[in-house]
Amino acid sequence: MSAVRVQGLTRTYPSDDEPVTALAGVDAEFERGTFTAVMGPSGSGKSTLLQAAAGLDRPSSGHVWIGDTELTKLSETKLTELRRGRIGFVFQAFNLIGALTVEENILLPLKLSGNRPDRAWIGQVIDQVGLGNRLGHRPSALSGGQQQRVAIARALASRPEVIFCDEPTGALDTNTAAEVLALLRGIVDDHGQTVIMVTHDPVAASYADRVIVLADGRIVHDLPQPGAARIAEHLAALGRRRVPTRPSSSRGMSDGATSIGDVTAGSASVGGVTAGGVTAGGASVGGVTAGSAGVGGVSDDGMSFGGVSDGAGFGPLSRGAAR
Numbered sequence: 001m002s003a004v005r006v007q008g009l010t011r012t013y014p015s016d017d018e019p020v021t022a023l024a025g026v027d028a029e030f031e032r033g034t035f036t037a038v039m040g041p042s043g044s045g046k047s048t049l050l051q052a053a054a055g056l057d058r059p060s061s062g063h064v065w066i067g068d069t070e071l072t073k074l075s076e077t078k079l080t081e082l083r084r085g086r087i088g089f090v091f092q093a094f095n096l097i098g099a100l101t102v103e104e105n106i107l108l109p110l111k112l113s114g115n116r117p118d119r120a121w122i123g124q125v126i127d128q129v130g131l132g133n134r135l136g137h138r139p140s141a142l143s144g145g146q147q148q149r150v151a152i153a154r155a156l157a158s159r160p161e162v163i164f165c166d167e168p169t170g171a172l173d174t175n176t177a178a179e180v181l182a183l184l185r186g187i188v189d190d191h192g193q194t195v196i197m198v199t200h201d202p203v204a205a206s207y208a209d210r211v212i213v214l215a216d217g218r219i220v221h222d223l224p225q226p227g228a229a230r231i232a233e234h235l236a237a238l239g240r241r242r243v244p245t246r247p248s249s250s251r252g253m254s255d256g257a258t259s260i261g262d263v264t265a266g267s268a269s270v271g272g273v274t275a276g277g278v279t280a281g282g283a284s285v286g287g288v289t290a291g292s293a294g295v296g297g298v299s300d301d302g303m304s305f306g307g308v309s310d311g312a313g314f315g316p317l318s319r320g321a322a323r
């Protein structure tokens with residue numbers, strides 16, 4: 001059975017003119033123990049797909065399954081329980097609680113859901129992320145890469161069936177991003193985790209087993225292990241096909257500040273891979289770690305720690321986030 005499956009997924013948003021179609025019928029299956037990158041120009045529907053697949057947003061039509069549970073049929077309460085226990089999240093902005101230690105941050109979702117930590121597993125997770133000697137530190141004493149490793153450990157703590165990552169390296173420098181991506185790769189290879197990651201960066205996507213490319217709310221490419229250069233070529237081709245009609249969307253997890261690989265702009269971006277004259281990607285410019293995405297996004301799933309927040313903008317993936 002696949003870890004995640006979506007079928008006929010559509011999502012439209014009302015607007016003053018005509019409704020905006022963010023997803024226009026997406027079918028996809030994500031096998032257990034695989035690492036998938038979701039790419040596409042800004043506004044192509046990546047975040048909307050992630051949010052619908054993670055049960056943070058209800059699609060206008062279509063179905064979503066986590067394992068054999070169909071999310072679209074669940075009540076809000078059941079959906080919240082499912083997110084707490086069966087899904088992990090990693091955000092661009094880390095979203096750690098500044099007042100808590102590394103260890104407390106890692107254990108917090110378990111605590112909130114009332115589940116006992118599996119100490120042996122937590123020990124393995126802490127070893128894997130390499131933070132054993134930092135457990136008593138506060139996040140502010142850690143580098144960005146270390147903070148993201150804490151966030152990955154937190155996502156793993158409940159042994160979720162799938163971890164959704166939204167631009168997990170968007171706030172990191174190239175070397176640190178590579179470490180975090182290697183860690184994500186490692187949790188797939190070593191623990192059979194399933195990871196689905198939205199990214200603008202072809203280099204980041206090249207760590208995945210498979211790259212799905214969206215355009216205008218549809219999957220236009222589904223590429224097995226394409227390599228950064230080929231990914232960049234596909235994105236560049238999409239960029240040439242498209243005429244930008246609006247600026248990068250300024251809500252949600254990719255809040256525009258880090259939409260560096262937006263090939264619709266034709267002139268993106270830094271480093272990394274150049275294809276067809278368009279530099280499509282390169283890791284991590286923008287360095288915006290917090291704040292601009294989703295202020296006040298207090299959710300009900302234990303991933304958005306509302307009042308206790310250190311201002312890191314816990315809203316990005318959360319219900320009711322300022323979009």
Ligand SMILES: Nc1ncnc2c1ncn2[C@@H]1O[C@H](COP(=O)(O)OP(=O)(O)OP(=O)(O)O)[C@@H](O)[C@H]1O
Nearest residue numbers: 013020022041042043044045046047048249254323
């Ligand atoms: N809450 C909303 N209200 C209205 N339109 C929305 C809303 N959320 C998303 N959209 C629109 O849906 C489309 C898809 O947005 P989405 O955020 O999924 O794209 P994306 O590929 O993640 O973009 P980016 O890379 O810029 O983050 C865009 O046209 C966007 O403006």
